[in-house]
Amino acid sequence: MENKYVDVLVVGSGVAGLYCALNLRQDLDVMVVSKDKIDCTNTSLAQGGISVARGLDDVPFFTEDTLKAGKYENDIHAVNVLTNESIENVDYLVSLGLDVDKDEDGNWDYTKEGAHCINRIIHTQDNTGENVEKTLVKNAFRRKNIRILEDTFLVDIIERNDKCIGAILLKNKEQINVFAKFVVLACGGIGGLYKNSTSQRILRGDGLAVALRHKIELKDINYIQIHPTAFYDESGDERRFLISESVRGEGGKLYNINGERFVDELQPRDVVSEAIFNEMKKTNTPYVYLDISFLNEEYLKNRFSTIYNKCLEKGTDITKEPIKVSPAQHYFMGGIKVDLSSETSMKNLYAVGETACTGIHGANRLASNSLLEGLVFSKRAAQNINESIDEFNLTKVDIDEIYTSREEIEEENGLIVVNAIKDKGGVIDD
Structure with a gap:
C-alpha cells in the first residue's frame, strides 16, 4: 500500500x-x-x-x-x-x-x-x-x-x-x-x-x-439517451459503432426496408429513436436504412472518413449503398x-x-x-x-x-x- x-x-x-x-x-x-x-x-x-x-x-x-x-x-x-x-x-x-x-x-x-x-x-x-x-x-x-x-x-x-x-x-x-x-x-x-x-x-x-x-x-x-443510428452489426461486436448525427445533418435520409421514409431526420434524438423502434416493429426487421450515398463520393470520403472506413470494414460502402442502423444506448x-x-x-x-x-x-x-x-x-x-x-x-x-x-x-x-x-x-x- x-x-x-x-x-x-x-x-x-x-x-x-x-x-x-x-x-x-x-x-x-x-x-x-x-x-x-x-x-x-x-x-x-x-x-x-x-x-x-x-x-x-x-x-x-x-x-x-x-x-x-x-x-x-x-x-x-x-x-x-x-x-x-x-x-x-x-x-x-x-x-x-x-x-x-x-x-x-x-x-x-x-x-x-x-x-x-x-x-x-x-x-x-x-x-x-x-x-x-x-x-x-x-x-x-x-x-x-x-x-x-x-x-x-x-x-x-x-x-x-x-x-x-x-x-x-x-x-x-x-x-x-x-x-x-x-x-x-x-x-x-x-x-x-x-x-x-x-x-x-x-x-x-x-x-x-x-x-x-x-x-x-x-x-x-x-x-438515459438512446442514439437513433448505431451501425447494425450482425457479427455482434461488443460496442456498437456510432453513425453520427452529422450524417443526417448533412442530408442523410432514413428509410424502412420497403424504401419508405417515415420520420423527419432532424427531430430530437428521442423522437427519431422512437420512430425507428416503431418502424422496426412494424416491419419485423432489426434495422432501418440510413442513406447518404446520393452525395458526392469524394465529399463523403473526406467529410465522413471515419464512418466511411469503418463501414467499409464491415462490408458497407456508404458512397454506394445505405447503412443498416438501429438505436443504441448512447449518453447518460x-x-x-x-x-x-x-x-x-x-x-x-x-x-x-x-x-x-x-x-x-x-x-x-x-x-x-x-x-x-x-x-x-x-x-x-x-x-x-x-x-x-x-x-x-x-x-x-x-x-x-x-x-x-x-x-x-x-x-x-x-x-x-x-x-x-x-x-x-x-x-x-x-
Whole structure:
C-alpha cells in the first residue's frame, strides 16, 4: 500500500478531466488518473462536433434549442451558462491546437444536427472527439505540474467529516491512497453496463457507485439517451459503432426496408429513436436504412472518413449503398448532482462531464452539447478550485482497508448502479 499527496486529483482523462487539469493553476500539483489508457474515453469516440453559439445574437436561440430538446426539464441557469460561455471555451480549445474544419473563405465550417435551428456545430471531419482528445493529451503531457497514471482504477473516495480528502486507487493490483485537497470525478457514464451501447466498455458508472455509497446527491439518473443510428452489426461486436448525427445533418435520409421514409431526420434524438423502434416493429426487421450515398463520393470520403472506413470494414460502402442502423444506448443525462461550479453535495468533491448532472440536458440531450458541457463546466470547476485551494491543507489519515481485486469491485459497482437506475424507473438492457 502506497500513499501519495497532491493538491488536486482528477479521476478521468476525457475532455472534462483533461480540460479541468489544464485550467488549474500551474503552481498546483495535479494528478490525472485513467481507468485504461489515457485516450480510452468516450471523448475519443465523439464524431459529430461541438455546439457553439454563432455569436451573442445566437445565444438565445441556442438556449431555446437546448431547452426544447430537453423537454423544458433543463436547469435554465445551467443552460444559460453553457450557451453564454460556449464561445470562449471553444476559442481556448482551438488555441490549444484543435484544427477545426474551415470553409472556402477560411472561416469555421459549421454544420447542423438534429433539433438545432441553425448550423452551429464545429467539427474536424467526423472524428472531432478523437482530435479533441489528442489536443488535450498533448497539452497535458507538456505541463510539468500534471502527473498522469494510466490503467488506474478508482476504488473509492476517502471521506472524513463529510469532506472528501482523497481517493483509493488500484494499479496493477497495488493499492495507492491519494490524499488531495480537492478531488474531481470525471470518470464517464454508464454505457458499459449495457449490452447495446456506443460507449467504451470500461465506463460502468464507477463515479455514480461511489456517490451512492457515500450518500452524495444524484439527479435525473433515469434519463438515459438512446442514439437513433448505431451501425447494425450482425457479427455482434461488443460496442456498437456510432453513425453520427452529422450524417443526417448533412442530408442523410432514413428509410424502412420497403424504401419508405417515415420520420423527419432532424427531430430530437428521442423522437427519431422512437420512430425507428416503431418502424422496426412494424416491419419485423432489426434495422432501418440510413442513406447518404446520393452525395458526392469524394465529399463523403473526406467529410465522413471515419464512418466511411469503418463501414467499409464491415462490408458497407456508404458512397454506394445505405447503412443498416438501429438505436443504441448512447449518453447518460443524469449523474452526480452539481452546482454551477461543478461542486457536489460533499465538500471538496467536484464532478464534471458525463459523471455529473449539471441539469443542462433535461430529459434529452441536444446533439453535440456533450463535449461543450465537458469544456464549460470543467473550466468552472478549475476556476473555483484555483480561487479557494489556498484555504485548505492536506488531511492525512491511516487507511486500514486493503483492496486487490478490481473485478470484484467493478461487479459490485455495476449492481449498485443498475439497481439505483431501475429504482428510479430507468431502463437497462441487461
